[in-house]
Amino acid sequence: MESVLATRTRKISGLLIGLAVLLAGIVCSIVFGVADIGWHTIVSSYTHFDGSQQQLIVRTARVPRALIAAMAGASLAVAGCLMQSITRNPLASPSLFGINSGAAFFIVAASAFFGVSGLSAFALLAFVGAAFAALLVYLLGSIGSDGLTPLKVTLAGAAMTAFFSSVSLGILLTGGQSFDQVLYWFVGSVAGRDMGIFASAAPYMGIALIGAWVLARHLNLLGLGDDVAAGMGQKPIYVKLAAGVAVVLLAGGSVSIAGPIAFVGIIIPHVTRYLVGIDHRWVIPYCAVLGGILLLAADIGSRFISFPKEVPVGVMTAIIGVPFFIYIARRGERG
Amino acid sequence: MSNWLNFRGRKHSFQFHRRTLVAILLLAAANVVALVVCAGLGSTTISPIEVVRSLFGGGDPSHAMIVVSLRLPRVVIAMLVGSALAVSGALLQGIVRNPLTSPDVIGISGGASLGTIVFILYFSGVSIRFMPIWSIGGAFAAAVLIYVFAYRRGGITPLRLVLIGIGMATALTAFTYMLILTAPFTPSAVAVKAFTFMTGSIYGVSWDRDVLTLLPWLVVLLPVALVYARHLNVQELGDEVAASVGSAVHKKRTMLLFVSVALAGSAVAIGGAINFIGLMAPHIARRLVGPAYGGVIPASALVGSLVLLLSDLAARIAFIPLDIPAGVFTAAVGAPFFLYLLYRHRKA
Numbered sequence: 001m002e003s004v005l006a007t008r009t010r011k012i013s014g015l016l017i018g019l020a021v022l023l024a025g026i027v028c029s030i031v032f033g034v035a036d037i038g039w040h041t042i043v044s045s046y047t048h049f050d051g052s053q054q055q056l057i058v059r060t061a062r063v064p065r066a067l068i069a070a071m072a073g074a075s076l077a078v079a080g081c082l083m084q085s086i087t088r089n090p091l092a093s094p095s096l097f098g099i100n101s102g103a104a105f106f107i108v109a110a111s112a113f114f115g116v117s118g119l120s121a122f123a124l125l126a127f128v129g130a131a132f133a134a135l136l137v138y139l140l141g142s143i144g145s146d147g148l149t150p151l152k153v154t155l156a157g158a159a160m161t162a163f164f165s166s167v168s169l170g171i172l173l174t175g176g177q178s179f180d181q182v183l184y185w186f187v188g189s190v191a192g193r194d195m196g197i198f199a200s201a202a203p204y205m206g207i208a209l210i211g212a213w214v215l216a217r218h219l220n221l222l223g224l225g226d227d228v229a230a231g232m233g234q235k236p237i238y239v240k241l242a243a244g245v246a247v248v249l250l251a252g253g254s255v256s257i258a259g260p261i262a263f264v265g266i267i268i269p270h271v272t273r274y275l276v277g278i279d280h281r282w283v284i285p286y287c288a289v290l291g292g293i294l295l296l297a298a299d300i301g302s303r304f305i306s307f308p309k310e311v312p313v314g315v316m317t318a319i320i321g322v323p324f325f326i327y328i329a330r331r332g333e334r335g
Numbered sequence: 336m337s338n339w340l341n342f343r344g345r346k347h348s349f350q351f352h353r354r355t356l357v358a359i360l361l362l363a364a365a366n367v368v369a370l371v372v373c374a375g376l377g378s379t380t381i382s383p384i385e386v387v388r389s390l391f392g393g394g395d396p397s398h399a400m401i402v403v404s405l406r407l408p409r410v411v412i413a414m415l416v417g418s419a420l421a422v423s424g425a426l427l428q429g430i431v432r433n434p435l436t437s438p439d440v441i442g443i444s445g446g447a448s449l450g451t452i453v454f455i456l457y458f459s460g461v462s463i464r465f466m467p468i469w470s471i472g473g474a475f476a477a478a479v480l481i482y483v484f485a486y487r488r489g490g491i492t493p494l495r496l497v498l499i500g501i502g503m504a505t506a507l508t509a510f511t512y513m514l515i516l517t518a519p520f521t522p523s524a525v526a527v528k529a530f531t532f533m534t535g536s537i538y539g540v541s542w543d544r545d546v547l548t549l550l551p552w553l554v555v556l557l558p559v560a561l562v563y564a565r566h567l568n569v570q571e572l573g574d575e576v577a578a579s580v581g582s583a584v585h586k587k588r589t590m591l592l593f594v595s596v597a598l599a600g601s602a603v604a605i606g607g608a609i610n611f612i613g614l615m616a617p618h619i620a621r622r623l624v625g626p627a628y629g630g631v632i633p634a635s636a637l638v639g640s641l642v643l644l645l646s647d648l649a650a651r652i653a654f655i656p657l658d659i660p661a662g663v664f665t666a667a668v669g670a671p672f673f674l675y676l677l678y679r680h681r682k683a
Contacts, residue, residue, distance in 0.1 A: 091498065096501075140674055140677055140678070143677070143678055151494045151497060151498070152677060154497075154498060154501060155435050155440070155497065155501075155673075155677060156674065156677055158440060158501045158504075159440075159670050159673040159674060159677075160670065160674075162439075162440075162610050162611070162666055162669075162670060163666050163667070163669075163670030163671075166534055166610060166662055166663050166665075166666030166667070167663060167666060167667055169530065169534050169660070169663065170534070170659045170660060170663030173530070173531065173534075173659060173660065174654055174657045174659050186530075187509070187512055262505060262509075263505075305513075305517070306516070306517035309516065309517060311512075311513055311516050311517065312512070312516075314509075315509045315512045315513050315516070318505055318506060318508070318509030319506065319509050319510065319513070322502050322503070322505060322506035322509070325502040325505075326484050326499055326502055326503075329495060329498040329499050329502060330484065330485075330487055330495065330499070
């Protein structure tokens with residue numbers, strides 16, 4: 001298939017335009033909302049901070065929210081891309097395979113039963129939970145002679161998601177948590193988070209994003225099939241393992257800052273491959289940029305769909321994502 | 336002694352597999368025992384003998400009050416909802432010939448939840464008797480959508496049906512959240528209630544409000560399921576074979592699908608989106624009575640009722656005085672069971 005952006009020049013300019021849109025999205029996310037913020041307030045709240053309400057909103061609510069949305073979107077998209085590459089399953093994504101809800105479950109359970117609190121602990125728990133769920137779904141999906149079929153692994157993922165989210169909900173309801181918290185750990189939201197939350201997981205996610213890009217060359221080779229890759233001198237198992245670690249950091253990190261947001265990881269890799277083809281050296285940066293844009297846009301939309309109430313962004317992405325999912329599922333069983 | 340019991344009437348004759356009959360009778364007995372035990376356990380423990388006495392109008396009046404008007408409706412609802420979900424699942428697994436489907440996995444329960452939430456939020460003045468109609472309507476809308484989306488090049492593959500169903504289930508859940516959150520007035524309490532509903536809970540049900548709403552539907556639908564079940568036996572052989580032995584494949588399949596969806600919808604109206612029973616119960620039933628649907632349907636109903644009774648008992652008494660949604664327990668038991676099924680069907 002000929003991709004839309006075929007030449008190198010077009011790809012670079014496309015990426016630059018994407019980055020510009022991402023920046024514009026961050027600015028829009030800071031400006032629009034229930035409280036009106038002027039463009040100049042953004043700058044002045046960092047250059048001439050005077051403690052006014054508007055500047056406080058910018059510094060404590062809007063900026064973290066925009067950064068979290070961009071980071072979580074980028075991470076989920078890249079995680080989805082890596083998963084689709086290593087499993088060769090067009091439906092692979094952190095939410096569908098139960099990785100997001102596994103990470104959320106670990107945080108909910110640990111804070112309810114063992115009184116764990118603190119942001120760095122949450123990030124760590126999310127990584128452990130994501131790794132646990134990923135391993136479980138991978139093992140369950142790949143038992144049997146025909147290996148990792150899309151049906152088996154999707155069913156295993158759906159079952160794990162149902163399990164993790166039901167049990168999380170039970171814990172949250174018995175713990176007398178507030179409704180907002182329930183919602184947050186259930187569908188994902190970027191509202192009401194502060195800079196500390198962002199800072200707790202962002203470094204890991206940043207490292208994993210760079211790591212994914214470094215892996216790109218190896219993923220290209222792996223795309224030819226395990227046997228060919230091994231014949232060319234690659235050790236497929238190491239590449240898959242490294243990609244798996246990156247997925248865990250990316251998905252776990254985004255759950256710890258934004259909850260289990262669905263469908264970003266499944267939509268964006270497909271859009272990206274349509275745009276730039278199958279070369280991962282381009283696919284991964286495009287995924288990151290487009291994922292950030294999608295989640296920012298969904299978050300801005302979620303503020304206006306029933307203004308002045310806000311809908312969690314996870315609900316928005318599910319509604320945007322499902323038609324797309326149906327399209328991918330219809331297009332073919334094997335890819 | 337023959338393996339079969341035969342009953343010959345003038346116009347009809349029936350043949351029962353002896354082992355199936357024994358299994359069904361044992362399951363029924365287990366249900367009765369569970370009913371008595373569940374009605375006795377809770378924050379006030381009442382002995383089984385006392386429970387039986389109050390059931391027949393005797394015993395200590397305060398105990399009789401607890402048993403008859405507080406616990407019994409809940410126990411009965413658990414049995415009704417459990418059996419409706421189980422039969423719905425058994426029919427669906429037969430129709431799509433995939434042992435891993437169930438109304439909740441492929442989004443039919445999600446559609447029913449959406450319909451119910453619309454009713455709860457926007458029609459609070461209307462009699463609750465109409466609630467199952469909304470749930471069944473939602474379930475049908477979801478089923479039709481899933482069918483349409485999964486239909487391609489003149490047919491439906493089970494794989495595509497399941498994948499699309501999982502996607503639809505997620506979308507419907509998202510829509511339901513959105514409705515709850517954007518409703519004209521949603522105090523936090525109503526929202527938490529809606530959330531509890533979406534996990535599946537039969538907390539605080541009453542005779543008049545819930546049992547009488549659900550019962551008429553099941554009285555009609557369950558016998559229809561039993562009568563039509565034999566068409567599933569022949570459909571298991573494949574569409575061509577079924578057609579060649581004289582079964583009107585598409586007509587019967589549509590009817591079976593209708594019954595399955597209506598059962599799931601009416602169960603969700605009262606019990607909420609309880610997961611995994613529609614998946615588990617038919618498998619357990621098949622292990623007990625073999626693959627013929629004449630036995631699987633009643634056995635599934637009894638197993639489903641038993642599973643939900645015990646899950647609800649656990650939900651009620653595990654964390655006294657907290658009453659957690661029964662759906663949490665069915666998920667806790669059901670998910671490992673599902674994974675075991677995946678493992679067993681690994682060659683499929």
